[in-house]
Amino acid sequence: MLQRKEYKFWFCTGSQDLYGEEVLQHVAAHSREIVEELNRSGVLPYEVVWKPVLITNQLIRQTFNEANEDPFCAGVITWMHTFSPAKSWILGLQEYRKPLLHLHTQYNEEIPYDSIDMDFMNENQAAHGDREYGHIVSRMRIERKVVVGYWKDPVVREKIASWMRTAVGVVESSHIRVMRVADNMRNVAVTEGDKVEAQIKFGWEVDAYPVNSIAERVHEVSDADVNCLLEEYYSKYNMILDGRDPEEFRQHVAVQARIELGFERFLEENHYQAIVTHFGDLGALQQLPGLAIQRLMEKGYGFGAEGDWKVAAMVRLMKIMTEGKKDAKGTSMMEDYTYNLVRGKEGILEAHMLEICPSIADGPISVRVAPLSMGDREDPARLVFTSKEGRGIAVSLVDLGNRFRLIINDVECKKTERPMPMLPVATNYWTPYPDLYTGAEAWILAGGAHHTAFTYDLTAEQMVEWAELVGIEAVCIDEHTTIPAFKKELRLGEVFYR
Ligand code: MN
16 A cells, blocks of 8 residues: 655756866766765665756756656755855756755865865865855755765765655655545544645645445445455454454454455545544444554554544655655554653553554554444454554644644653553553653643654654645654743744744
């Protein structure tokens, strides 16, 4: 489902014809070598494509417009090897619409003390040319990433790799289509939002369908297909019967297998990559989709509960941004549920009624069937597990009435002190940075929701840069957060993002 699009990034080197043909040949050769080495490093998630050295207004403008037009180009990396008068860049930059990275590097690592002369200086003056170029980008108020350092430095390469994922998030955001088979839960505020503004800002298309249109597709799934998927479930997961009759248990699980297949077919046929459901609006569905939604999320679909389309789109977005990441630990919808307030052991138990993505699971995954205690349907089957340890981010996109705000909290995922055998849902457990008290206070002051999009595989920096590129406010809660400074930041946001 989450097919990797073969995005590429263009590498554009700036220069001018003042230094003669030989210098321009060196500039071309050096930038080619940098591109080849970056691709060979294995660090970058996407390929870099070398472009001929840009020295004229006309060529710069043409190249940026070609980048706009190419559906596989997710961004342009620029670097001024020599001096490149920045007025030549104005028209190209003005017309360019994709993410921009300014790689402030230099071909040579060390000053060649014994041989350096003025010819060398003129050929290797990124310190000079990149400032001229940077000035015009700032003057034009264009959002871009600046990465500084030697191009062979692993830290520099990691920064480029990280930005590439943000850039793909920006480009792919406008391909996200969320299917709503239920409205937002009645009277709930934080899951609401302006869908028109979301399409303007992020490119998301959010469409409503009657729940029975998808329920019909579920009922059309053949018994043979259901049995085949059930075999997969039974071979993959531990079945915990909790005293239920094995046949009755199997029938409950079969309902979820049928939902998984029916939902997936409907989403594929209608080109949706994210879905919301609502436990109170299930139409002809026999159970709240639990196991079915969990497996769809694992396949790359976004999901939001109780009609929460913002979370569904964010989960999808973050799954795209982490796609193909080596040793990825997972991305899921999450909900803040219950605290542990014991001094020194503070944390938040994260879960949902059912719908947590098994990509974040640590160890074996079980299937259980239990009452929902809400709604009016039969006991749904769900995947039950605990989650991986380590650092992650919880992300909430809220609509403040006049604008969107993205709230990002660094969290440390842990094991709970003891198992919770009576709790029949998947869980995560984390302590927010800088500590539970400051983290939760800042989250509440910022208006953060109880539903979040969570991942181990992105950094706050990547999400902030995504927000900057789509033009919305972002606030981070991390180890440096203090409440007085955070309050000041929120007040500044009120002025800046008006
Ligand atoms: Mn919920």
